[in-house]
Amino acid sequence: xxxxxxxxxxxxxxxxxxxxxxxxxxxxxxxxxxxxxxxxxxxxxxxxxxxxxxxxxxxxxxxxxxxxxxxxxxxxxxxxxxxxxxxxxxxxxxxxxxxxxxxxxxxx
Numbered sequence: 719x720x721x722x723x724x725x726x727x728x729x730x731x732x733x734x735x736x737x738x739x740x741x742x743x744x745x746x747x748x749x750x751x752x753x754x755x756x757x758x759x760x761x762x763x764x765x766x767x768x769x770x771x772x773x774x775x776x777x778x779x780x781x782x783x784x785x786x787x788x789x790x791x792x793x794x795x796x797x798x799x800x801x802x803x804x805x806x807x808x809x810x811x812x813x814x815x816x817x818x819x820x821x822x823x824x825x826x
Contacts, residue, residue: 723768730757762801
């Protein structure tokens with residue numbers, strides 16, 4: 719069950735590698751890039767919610783909210799937020815910066 723809950727984004731990344739390695743044309747490579755980006759974000763979000771759900775079911779609240787488990791939960795949450803900021807916030811900020819730069823050019 720753990721492999722099913724946590725493994726589907728990894729299967730998507732394997733599909734991405736297949737598309738990127740194929741010699742069928744640029745369309746599949748573009749699709750592979752989009753799927754890969756989506757799967758990287760999905761790995762982060764899915765892992766966060768699935769681990770949180772599994773911990774809630776398997777550990778009592780006192781153990782889950784104190785001690786080493788609580789520390790690892792905070793570290794995991796921080797890593798998930800950093801990954802999302804890099805893979806979502808970075809390209810979004812780059813896109814906004816490009817639009818601002820392009821809007822300053824005048825077409826003659």
